[in-house]
Amino acid sequence: MTEIRTPRLILRRWHDDDIAPMADINADPQVMRWIGDGSVRDLDHTAAAIERWEEEWDDEGFGLFAVELLASGELAGFAGLSVPDFLPEVLPAVEISWRLGWQFWGQGYASEAAHATLEFALQDRGLDRVISIDRAGNDASQNVARKLGMVPERETTHPVYGFPLSVHTIDLTEFAG
Template identity: 65%
Template sequence: MTTTLRTPRLTLRRWREDDVAPMAAINADPEVMRWIGDGSVCDRAQTEAGIAGWEREWRERGVGLFAVECRETRQLAGFAGLSVPAFLPEILPAVEIGWRLGRSFWGQGLATEAARAVLDFALRDRGLARVVGVHTVGNAAAEAIMRRLGMRPERETTHPAYGLPLRVHVIEARS
């Protein structure tokens, strides 16, 4: 089973120990975290726990979040991948596509490039019939990427822990 994906500019791969520091720096940026959960930043320990959880999801479910590395520089840009959105039980069972890139990687089409590779992986390699995307209402950048991926809005709901309005997008495999 493939767990490394390559695009023209990116390598999506499993996590390594030397990814913790650059991912922690990304997670510590308030602008990056603005639309994530309640908007709180994460420290190094939280980042390490997150990466351990993403790797556990790979082992247990065969899907997870990839470390996204720029091919030219080998610099960690962030993550993109698949997860089960357990925080939103009303849409389960579901697999969610997601991404988070450091601010220096914004505005270059890298999130869309990574997300396209992940979506192809989900529908072709993993054989998923349906993938959802969830974003906080107002996060226009995330919504634009979902639309570029061909996802369509399915419903609006509220984050059960934070009370924030959420929009769920969906794409289904073509048979």
């Protein structure tokens, strides 16, 4: 079982008891405003998503980690890797992403989890390049990408929703783990 410990977090595979707290995060309009069309997601959708994320672990050897606070055991959200099939123009690629409950924002958890995930991608999984795809205007997410050392690669448009996207990238030669 893949698990990463940082000073404040555990990044791990998903458990059944993660579904309800992740569903609470997905049901928050403040959290979801930058995701897809901005719609909130319910318990059933979250359970199906976690199942897909676990399948990606089996298929690809990487996926989205559940992010747990080390001190309390509380689920903060996710960080991890996926293949961004929704944006064919960037393929082949592996995307790093993160989503935390709003109560965990502004404390450096997203950067800490993303840094550990990027190190996992480049050093453990042997990927030579990772991208981040953010909705234009999502300054907090783009700030995390910059903290990782990612640089803008291109601007594009979401193929379904039509809003602008920013694609950032980093490769192994640029990563200062």
